Amino acid sequence: MTIGIALRVAATFVAASAFMAVAAWAQAPATTAGQSLFADDAPVAPEQHWIWEFFSYAASEFLWSGAWTAVKITALAMTIGLVLGLGLALMRLSNLFAVRALAWFYIWIVRGTPQLLQLVFIYDALPYIGLKFDSFTTAVIGFSLNQAAFSAEIIRGGILSVNKAQSTAATALGMGPVLTLRRIVLPQAMRAILPGVGNDTISMLKLTSIASIIFVNELTFKAQQIVGQNFKFFTVFAAAGLIYLILTSAISIAQGWAEARFDLERERRPRGETLRRMFGFRLNEKPSEATPPASAAIPGTAEPAAPGDDVFRSLATSAGGTAQRGEPFVVCRNIQKSYGGRVVLNGIDMTVARGEVVVLLGPSGSGKSTFLRAINHLEPVDWGEITVDGAHVGYERGPGGGLRPTGRLAKARADARIGMVFQHFNLFNHLSALENVIEAPVRVFGMKPDAARELGLRLLAEVGLARHADHLPHRLSGGQQQRVAIARALAISPKLMLFDEPTSALDPELVGEVLQVMRKLADAGMTMIVVTHEIRFAREVADRVVFMDEGVVVEQGPPSDVIDNPSQERTKRFLRVVERSETAS
């Protein structure tokens, strides 16, 4: 209580200085109004200046207790409303029509009817069916239900603002939908969500005044009661306004702080750094700044000292599985898939042996990427079957012998341990390079954070990025981002690596560093399927080249056959075009 009073007084006087300017401006008209208004009280306190009366109201326990009521309702209702709103937002994004429709209906009703009437309904109509809530509870329920409808749309907007590629990358790492939402999507959606939530919080705090209809005595109603008694509206309402201003300022500050926390563009400063910059010192100063390791590798120069230290090799050889080197590892039979009426994959048969590097070539739209995504079940297939290391990924045999998708797709993907690298890197934008790498090992595979960090740093060193471990993706070049993405895919100890045009989005001078890492990985014995247009890479690294067009395999064989001596006219035509563009660039 003492703290409460001290806080009130302090808050009032902090705001008082700001208010002085306004007060000076308002003085002339207000004094006239004040004199005529306070004539009632003239015998009691003739010497009291209106400004003191204003301050006594602004510090009055009566008004602040009303403000406290408004704050309590707002805090509770906002919290509950956001939780319910998240649920509604997810329902709105559901694939099931009934679920979507239900959420839509709720939002339609609640947003479309006056909140005042909702409160009266809850307070005065529900008792007839035996649900009797007191005023405060009614206000919390009413405002929560209302906020749920509004924040559902804000949160949905936030989720939609996050690039779909982010959740695709998380899915490829074996992260389930809930984990993806919590760790990847929501943190990035916060930037879009927070301004709206801040707005709503401020308007809710002020809107609690309508709850006077259900006997909630909050700030505005209490101020009106004083005015209803003594008609001194100027000082009382100005004081109430000042109290609101103090409270809403606190909300704005909290919003600013939260936004800064989720702001990716903002530099991440070590704790205390801001203070140091402002005042030249920092609290909790540590003797040594975090310095990059002395052995920081420079791109392209990070050569493992000894074979025993070769992370790539140990990853490529330690990954469990029954297939021995050279035995069939990925087996695809008659893969068919269409989008709408358009056939994308028209019966693909392919086998990849353990330790083999297969490059998929083919013009755009030939179905290469779709085929790649079918292997780790990012895309379901319409027909055919794929086994990786003898097991289906996310399919099981139905009673009739046919394949059907399993319920726990995320777990199936995680168990399959297939790493994937995307054309546009798809790094998690809100996480540093190291955090990107260790996210799945820690969250999906239950690795101890310390061990994961160690592995992550080794992998980053291996791809030449030890110095960039703490940088956010947007601070890295495209080539560096793609190398982080490779490290991230390797961190789950993959048995198979899929590369989906890993260099297509890169500036030409950055292509080399990525290809070098891939070459090293191939040399280490990793099983790899690579979709690319890099003919030189295919020629030098691939064990086998597969040329696809219009959803079928046109021809395949060692690079010396397919690239240097193609048998099919379509292959020749494609290679001519690609080589022409390569020489041109």
Added chain:
Amino acid sequence: MASIKMSMAIAAASLGALVAVTGAARAQAACEPAKVAEKYPSLAGKTIKVGADPQTPPYVMRDKANFDKVVGVDADLARAVFDCAGLKTEFVLGGWSGLLPAVMAGQIDVMWDNLYYKPARAKTVDFVLYMKAGTGALVPAGNPKKVSAIEDFCGKTVAFGLGSVEEQATKKQDEACKAGGKDPVTMMPFQDLAAGMRQLESGRSDILLWDLGFADATVKDAPEKYARAFAIISGFTMGAATAKGNADLIEAIDDGLKVLQAKGEQAAIFKKYGVDPSLEVAAEVKRD
């Protein structure tokens, strides 16, 4: 001998009966807070929730000296009545328009705040009447626009409560003005009384039409600022309202009011807040 004994017995019995009757009569006319369980069994130990809007002076308002206290004609009456019955009271404060629905829903036990008895209302709640209602026309001191009757409203600006009987009266007069070829009334309905007072204060309205009790109390408080142009006894009566089926509660209110009226305490409360004591009416239960 036997007959004497008999007559003695009869006399004693009739004396006893007489004492009992007068005793009962005295019980009607006195406060017996200790007998609450006996007189109003369903209310024993209960705290009565009295619903009111503390923006309705002089009926219910915050105490000038201590904002945590609720005072006014109706607040004081309610407290006195339930004290008399031996019941605790708790004021549940909210916007006026939310009071009646809350009584019906059982969220509060009684609405006691400037409520007019109307047959339509009596279909859903029971009333105990205690006061005549009237309308007072409040004008600035000295009555600069020379208003002395409702007929003088033509061409003037009049403020009144939204949905009030004053609104109906003003609209009726407006029709009459137009029918008589005079200037129409400019109408300024308001949501809360304080807003209406600001209308009058700033000169945006010439006349404030509101409850007579309030008008009189205001003039008594600040005769240098306000005057009562005229009053209309509208024929409405005010009462405390409870949900249907609260026989004990209605009886407790009725009994209490009768005691207060007999002792002149109701009149004293009226005077305290500048309300004309002649507005008092004998307590009466109205169930329809």
